[in-house]
Amino acid sequence: xxxxxxxxxxxxxxxxxxxxxxxxxxxxxxxxxxxxxxxxxxxxxxxxxxxxxxxxxxxxxxxxxxxxxxxxxxxxxxxxxxx
Amino acid sequence: xxxxxxxxxxxxxxxxxxxxxxxxxxxxxxxxxxxxxxxxxxxxxxxxxxxxxxxxxxxxxxxxxxxxxxxxxxxxxxxxxxxxxxxxxxxxxxxxxxxxxxxxxxxxxxxxxxxxxxxxxxxxxxxxxxxxxxxxxxxxxxxxxxxxxxxxxxxxxxxxxxxxxxxxxxxxxxxxxxxxxxxxxxxxxxxxxxxxxxxxxxxxxxxxxxxxxxxxxxxxxxxxxxxxxxx
Numbered sequence: 001x002x003x004x005x006x007x008x009x010x011x012x013x014x015x016x017x018x019x020x021x022x023x024x025x026x027x028x029x030x031x032x033x034x035x036x037x038x039x040x041x042x043x044x045x046x047x048x049x050x051x052x053x054x055x056x057x058x059x060x061x062x063x064x065x066x067x068x069x070x071x072x073x074x075x076x077x078x079x080x081x082x083x
Numbered sequence: 084x085x086x087x088x089x090x091x092x093x094x095x096x097x098x099x100x101x102x103x104x105x106x107x108x109x110x111x112x113x114x115x116x117x118x119x120x121x122x123x124x125x126x127x128x129x130x131x132x133x134x135x136x137x138x139x140x141x142x143x144x145x146x147x148x149x150x151x152x153x154x155x156x157x158x159x160x161x162x163x164x165x166x167x168x169x170x171x172x173x174x175x176x177x178x179x180x181x182x183x184x185x186x187x188x189x190x191x192x193x194x195x196x197x198x199x200x201x202x203x204x205x206x207x208x209x210x211x212x213x214x215x216x217x218x219x220x221x222x223x224x225x226x227x228x229x230x231x232x233x234x235x236x237x238x239x240x241x242x243x244x245x246x247x248x249x250x251x252x253x254x255x256x257x258x259x260x261x262x263x264x265x266x267x268x269x270x271x272x273x274x275x276x277x278x279x280x281x282x283x284x285x286x287x288x289x290x291x292x293x294x295x296x297x298x299x300x301x302x303x304x305x306x307x308x309x310x311x312x313x314x
Contacts (some may be wrong), residue, residue: 013235014260016195064152067145067181069188070235 001045003057004076007066008038041065050077089130089306092119094159094175096150099137101172101283108283109133112296114303121153130306131168132159134175136228136281146189146231147177156182168212168309169275170302173229176267176277185270185277186244187236192229193260199228201291203255204266204280211251211269212305213276216297222255223294225280232279234261234268247271252278 009015015036022035043060047053057075066073091114093105102118109116119126121139126132139150150156156178163169163184171179179185192198201224206217217223236244241262244250252267259279267278282295 014193016191016193016260020195064144064148067148067188069237069240070190 001047001050001053002078003043003045003053004078005041005043005057005061005065006038006074006076007041007061007071008073009036010070010072013070038071053077086307087310088113088115089303089310090115090117090128091131091133091303091306092117092126092129093133093135094119094121094155095135096121096137096139096153096174096178098139098141099135099174101136101174101281104281104283105133105135105172108286108295108299109303111286112300112303114306119155121150121155124154124158126155126158126162129162129167130309131170131302132162133302134159134169134171134178135283136173136175139174139178142174142231145181146174147179147181150174150178151182160184163270163275166272166274168302168305170213170298171275171277172281172283173227173232173279176279177231179275179277184275185268186240186249187234187262187265187268189231189279190233190235191231192233197228197230198232198259199226201226201285202258202266202280205253205255206251207253208248208251208269211273211276211301213267213269213298213301214251215301215304217301223252223285223297224292225282225285225295225298226291227258227280228284229259229279232259232261234265234279236262236265244268251276252280 018036045053106116204223254264282298285292285295
């Protein structure tokens with residue numbers, strides 16, 4: 001089973017990287033509002049049970065993939081083709 | 084009777100770069116400084132531990148996030164839990180925050196630029212094992228060199244830390260966007276401290292400042308006191 005973890009700077013947390021991206025996009029002529037930069041982690045989880053896999057990935061997020069003080073995370077699960 | 088020589092361990096992670104300077108500085112201040120490799124599961128008999136600066140594990144994911152799971156860090160956490168003295172410098176501070184041994188987190192500098200220069204600091208507290216040789220409100224000059232030194236705590240956490248007087252050092256001018264210019268904090272018990280400036284690089288007036296020696300010799304004093312107290 002494949003899992004995608006999206007890690008984002010929490011709402012209200014200053015994101016200087018996002019601000020730099022935002023101002024570059026504006027310079028290029030794009031009409032953008034706020035830009036925020038996060039991180040994507042693609043994982044393969046050895047489990048056929050979506051609930052079990054999700055719980056496992058949640059533990060990964062809590063322990064390592066995100067720092068709860070400044071980051072929020074979202075987990076997307078997808079069946080691996082052929083499973 | 085001569086005063087005992089405290090034994091201070093300097094943890095070495097892959098990617099550390101200030102470990103030798105830390106070892107040298109502690110030795111120059113009459114401590115017996117020894118390296119401890121990150122894969123060690125037990126610490127040798129030590130009176131204090133220093134986590135030096137650098138880029139452990141390439142700073143992958145978040146700085147300090149991987150290093151905190153090094154086998155030696157479990158031993159450091161156990162050492163700290165028993166009241167052992169632990170000082171984290173720069174990357175060491177980042178690791179201690181990620182490990183939950185110190186409050187807050189270090190983020191990318193607000194400017195997005197690497198900062199490398201001498202910075203003025205104000206000592207907020209001198210009743211800690213890391214600042215006993217300083218004077219209250221004393222201004223120190225110690226260099227920083229970091230890309231991720233912007234310390235952050237949310238309002239609730241920050242207020243708690245202020246109430247418990249856990250902010251030990253502040254920048255006397257804006258350096259990296261740190262909340263309320265925080266440069267160094269201690270844990271609630273007061274035996275673990277982290278700071279972004281590098282005291283081991285400020286050991287000689289010839290190199291700009293010897294103010295770093297005040298921090299490290301405070302630690303050496305406190306480590307010696309541990310021996311005398313039979314801890």
